[in-house]
Amino acid sequence: KAGVTQTPRYLIKTRGQQVTLSCSPISGHRSVSWYQQTPGQGLQFLFEYFSETQRNKGNFPGRFSGRQFSNSRSEMNVSTLELGDSALYLCASSTTSGGTNEQFFGPGTRLTVL
Amino acid sequence: AQRVTQPEKLLSVFKGAPVELKCNYSYSGSPELFWYVQYSRQRLQLLLRHISRESIKGFTADLNKGETSFHLKKPFAQEEDSAMYYCALRETGFGNEKLTFGTGTRLTIIP
Numbered sequence: 001k002a003g004v005t006q007t008p009r010y011l012i013k014t015r016g017q018q019v020t021l022s023c024s025p026i027s028g029h030r031s032v033s034w035y036q037q038t039p040g041q042g043l044q045f046l047f048e049y050f051s052e053t054q055r056n057k058g059n060f061p062g063r064f065s066g067r068q069f070s071n072s073r074s075e076m077n078v079s080t081l082e083l084g085d086s087a088l089y090l091c092a093s094s095t096t097s098g099g100t101n102e103q104f105f106g107p108g109t110r111l112t113v114l
Numbered sequence: 115a116q117r118v119t120q121p122e123k124l125l126s127v128f129k130g131a132p133v134e135l136k137c138n139y140s141y142s143g144s145p146e147l148f149w150y151v152q153y154s155r156q157r158l159q160l161l162l163r164h165i166s167r168e169s170i171k172g173f174t175a176d177l178n179k180g181e182t183s184f185h186l187k188k189p190f191a192q193e194e195d196s197a198m199y200y201c202a203l204r205e206t207g208f209g210n211e212k213l214t215f216g217t218g219t220r221l222t223i224i225p
Contacts, residue, residue, distance in 0.1 A: 003157070033212070042217035043200065056212050090158065098211030099204045100146075105158040 002026065004093050004106035012112045018079040021109045025072050025093030031055075032074035033103060034066060037088040046089075049074050050097040078111075086113045118203045120216035127191045128224045135186040135219050137175075137201030146204035147184040148213070149175055153197045161186075161199070171195070196223045 005024045013019050025032050033056075034046040045058040049068035068074045072093075078085055088110050092103035119138045127133050139145060149161040162170045164177040164184060175186045184201060201216040 035215075043215035045212045045214065048212065056210060058212065092158075098206070099202075099213040100211075102160045102163075103213065107157055 004091060004104050006089075006091055006106040006109050008109060009107065010110045010112075012114065013081050014114050015081055015083060017081050018077065019081060019111060021076045021078075021089055021091075021111070023074045023076070023091035023093075023106060025074070025091075026104055029093035029095055029104070030072055031094040031097045032068060032072065033092045033094070033099075034074070034076050035090045035092065036060070037090055037108070038086075043090070046076070048097060055097045081113045083113050086111060118201050118214055118216035120199075120201055120219050122219045123217070124220050124222070126222045126224055129193055130190050133186075133188040133191045133195065133221065135199050135201075135221065137184045137186065137216060139182050139184065139201075139203050141182075141203055141205065143206055145177065145179075145182075145184075146206075147175070147177055148202040148204070149173070149184075149186050150200045150202055150215070151197050152200070153194075158200070191223045193223045193225055196221060 007022045031050045033048040035043045037043050046060050048056040052068045063079045066076045088108040090108045092105045094101050094103045117140045121136050147164045150158050151161040152158045173188045175184050177184050198218050198220050200218045202213045
């Protein structure tokens with residue numbers, strides 16, 4: 001079974017731009033969660049989608065948004081980028097929502113904002 | 115606010131010595147706790163969860179509600195245990211079900 005894939009793996013943007021990251025979950029998984037990982041804050045939950053609906057949301061500003069498609073692939077969008085948005089963005093897929101079952105993580109997208 | 119604390123950022127242990135990675139949590143509900151691990155150049159992956167009460171790769175973790183702790187232990191460290199370890203708490207509540215991770219402990223096993 002193929003694992004979780006994320007594209008692109010690396011991204012460099014400038015302040016004020018917007019960015020879209022993509023995550024393809026393991027086949028059959030309907031839940032996709034997104035996390036931001038930084039050296040200072042560690043892993044922080046952004047939001048989760050299950051069957052195309054946002055089920056849970058972390059404490060991030062509205063500049064961070066996402067969506068999920070009928071094939072369970074998910075995208076995360078960040079608008080009006082700030083320097084502080086530089087981070088590794090991880091997505092994780094699971095068979096159920098809410099972190100009950102094991103989450104399978106992707107390799108991450110490293111975003112650098114200049 | 116719910117929180118997971120891993121007090122040690124770095125931990126070095128000699129091969130063959132016991133390992134204990136500390137995790138404390140604060141949560142008003144009934145906690146569900148997990149340990150995730152990230153080996154060098156690999157993805158973050160689940161190591162164990164408290165409800166399973168199992169031993170994985172020689173590691174065990176017991177949930178102590180009185181001390182609000184979920185420490186990860188192994189009696190004899192092996193070099194392949196070197197990795198980053200994250201403790202995670204599953205928070206429940208309408209629209210707010212998620213995993214909250216600690217900041218992680220980097221474990222280095224000294225040969």
